[in-house]
Amino acid sequence: MARNGKLATDLVQKLERDIVTGVLKPGDKLDERSLSERFGVSRTPVREALQTLAGSGLVATMPRRGTIVASITVADLIEMFEVMAELEAMCARLAARRMARVDVEKLLALGGECDKLQEHADADAYYEANVNFHEVIYAGCRNSFLERQTKNVRNRLAPYRRLQLHRPGRVKKSNAEHAGILEAISTGDAERAAKLMHQHVAVQGEALNDLLAIVPRGYLEPLAS
Amino acid sequence: MARNGKLATDLVQKLERDIVTGVLKPGDKLDERSLSERFGVSRTPVREALQTLAGSGLVATMPRRGTIVASITVADLIEMFEVMAELEAMCARLAARRMARVDVEKLLALGGECDKLQEHADADAYYEANVNFHEVIYAGCRNSFLERQTKNVRNRLAPYRRLQLHRPGRVKKSNAEHAGILEAISTGDAERAAKLMHQHVAVQGEALNDLLAIVPRGYLEPLAS
DNA sequence: TAGACATTTCTGGTATACAAAAACTCGTGG
DNA sequence: CCACGAGTTTTTGTATACCAGAAATGTCTA
Structure with a gap:
């Protein structure tokens, strides 16, 4: 479905696993900079990965306020x-x-x-x-x-x-x-x-x-x- | 749901409308550069918009081969x-x-x-x-x-x-x-x-x-x- | 003339630099 | 002691520059 670059795709999978398996919990903040250095890539693929995850609803991003693991009402x-x-x-x-x-x-x-x-x-x-x-x-x-x-x-x-x-x-x-x-x-x-x-x-x-x-x-x- | 920057959000809506209303037809190629100059923004927000649309399945992007309006089997x-x-x-x-x-x-x-x-x-x-x-x-x-x-x-x-x-x-x-x-x-x-x-x-x-x-x-x- | 290989060109993927907005801090005044 | 506000810092949003891979084209040979 949503195929982006290789790096971004990897990130999507890793983050998805962490969220689904509970390593990352609802409400946890996903800082672009931290993620980029943690995975050793620049912010661009990180952003793309977060974008994709936002599309599937696993994370929520508020404009100018960053993105968090989706927590729901x-x-x-x-x-x-x-x-x-x-x-x-x-x-x-x-x-x-x-x-x-x-x-x-x-x-x-x-x-x-x-x-x-x-x-x-x-x-x-x-x-x-x-x-x-x-x-x-x-x-x-x-x-x-x-x-x-x-x-x-x-x-x-x-x-x-x-x-x-x-x-x-x-x-x-x-x-x-x-x-x-x-x-x-x-x-x-x-x-x-x-x-x-x-x-x-x-x-x-x-x-x-x-x-x-x-x-x-x-x-x-x-x-x- | 997926909130990105203002420019990207606008693009998502415009492209979505064009696809849903049939202005853009399945199989049409969505070239990042053309879109960016057509809308007067850089490639970054265009890419983010395409990313979002790919998430909802309206467009399909193949790595290194660009993105098209999703056509299905x-x-x-x-x-x-x-x-x-x-x-x-x-x-x-x-x-x-x-x-x-x-x-x-x-x-x-x-x-x-x-x-x-x-x-x-x-x-x-x-x-x-x-x-x-x-x-x-x-x-x-x-x-x-x-x-x-x-x-x-x-x-x-x-x-x-x-x-x-x-x-x-x-x-x-x-x-x-x-x-x-x-x-x-x-x-x-x-x-x-x-x-x-x-x-x-x-x-x-x-x-x-x-x-x-x-x-x-x-x-x-x-x-x- | 047809096919294969090399080169070129075009387009997408990634990194970095810059701008703008929100959050934080610290200081001042009530 | 608390509230408020200006300035700083952090972090996101956008632009641009650079790199790599794939398609297209052209040329050379059989």
Whole structure:
């Protein structure tokens, strides 16, 4: 999609990883000068990288006031989860209809892996496997545009989703939901797959309260932007 | 969202308008130097503007080979319409549940306007009113993230959607479909609104063949990218 | 005449220099 | 002690200069 020079592209990837994996947290300031010396390039590619990231929404830049890792309002968070649920549901629906047999096998294997990790209660390892599970479904929808779109929203929500898994019981529940989705997809029940995925991803009711309660201060903007 | 300097922001808006309204067509080359002298600025803001547009997918830039107005493959077109239908359906579903009474009134008024213009068979004027109709529904979903996301995809499809309305009978059919959607939303029938909107936007079967038949050469990439 | 190789030219990628605006500091006055 | 303001500093936005890679062109040879 957005291909800039080689240096800038590298920076985009590195910064993106740092943001998605939580090394850089929402609200962190991204100073052009520091970044440029840290990576040993001039400010130009740094600016281009920030520009690209701003386009995908991972960072926010205010004119003449610099750029920070995007932090969102509570309203934004709710809205984005609402859209995320729909996008993932669509992926699941299409995957149930279109996924090749070999990919279903792969998905089954990943489901098993999640099962194992879930028992060991290693939240971070489970998170990895969980990401893989979902990505195989994204790919299974056979709509690369939808796949990109979904991944983009997921990346933007990553800092907040990550928090959820550290809650006791969440991993086990998540894994149980995977089983249902897996079954629906492997039997080709598109609507059921969509419905289950929607429920799996949506954050509503008490789950929303729980999430908001554990979001560290600074991850969310005050109402006055 | 992506705020850069003032000059760059202006350029983004101007270029975006030119692309969406069809002044610049898919495949057109966007030479940095020409643009910079045409707008009387240096190459830097031009590059930043192109960068931003590349982020939203309206232009494509290949390293060392310059940037062009994004042209997509047939597969991309199909994929994007598939997602577009789902996003607009979601907007309609939420709008049916959430729209304030006064906004429903506005929508009814716009529906009437479309009716009038449809009778005069002025495709361009109808296109305008049609855009407004849809935008009121976007706003009615009360999810600004979804609204932005939907508008973004719509903009990317604009060059291709525009073509459809110049087909005989399409305007009348489109307008009839609006009536159904309008009715579903004003009576709060969310699922019906979603379903009708999905059908309204989706391009499938013969409609897809028709669209592909009238897309000018150059609007679509050959398979070998 | 056709094809391949070399050269040239053009365009994009990067670095640096300069200008302008915001943030910070420090001092003064209430 | 706090508030306010002028001057300094920091940081972003823009312009320009330089470099490198790719396409185009021209020439030489088979």
